[in-house]
Amino acid sequence: MARALEQARVAASLGEVPVGAVLVQGDRILAEGHNLTRSTADPTAHAEVVTLRRGARRLGDWRLLDTTLYVTLEPCAMCAGAIVLARIPRVVFGAADPKAGMAGTLGDLLRHPDLNHRASVTSGILSSASARLLKDFFRERRG
Numbered sequence: 001m002a003r004a005l006e007q008a009r010v011a012a013s014l015g016e017v018p019v020g021a022v023l024v025q026g027d028r029i030l031a032e033g034h035n036l037t038r039s040t041a042d043p044t045a046h047a048e049v050v051t052l053r054r055g056a057r058r059l060g061d062w063r064l065l066d067t068t069l070y071v072t073l074e075p076c077a078m079c080a081g082a083i084v085l086a087r088i089p090r091v092v093f094g095a096a097d098p099k100a101g102m103a104g105t106l107g108d109l110l111r112h113p114d115l116n117h118r119a120s121v122t123s124g125i126l127s128s129a130s131a132r133l134l135k136d137f138f139r140e141r142r143g
Helices: 002-013 047-059 077-085 127-142
Strands: 020-025 028-034 068-073 090-095 120-123
Touching: 002 020, 002 028, 002 047, 002 068, 002 127, 020 047, 028 047, 047 068, 047 077, 068 127, 090 127
Parallel strands: 068 090, 090 120
Antiparallel strands: 020 028, 020 068
């Protein structure tokens, strides 16, 4: 989770919303990334999607089996959908997202009983540090 927090700090330094993600398989990091929506003018370039794409390329497979995704902010609907489609079995996140979180806060796509895949979810890991990065980022932007 500390690596995801580092990625979030990199995002903030680039003027991106500070969200970072790391994809791990066993004891090896497959991929890591941060938000790139502003830099790439791509609304799908959330930290999770960027990281999943990199991990899939590295494995040569769209199924990211036996992996854990660490992310500093609770995944939104788009990212939760991508996680389910990639068959990621475990997600660990820091700060809850009351406006868009789809891993238990606003909704729960990751564990929806009608979907063909469900992920286990662990929340609240380094939540204070993750939330503080986001709050500081938006406070600075408002001036």
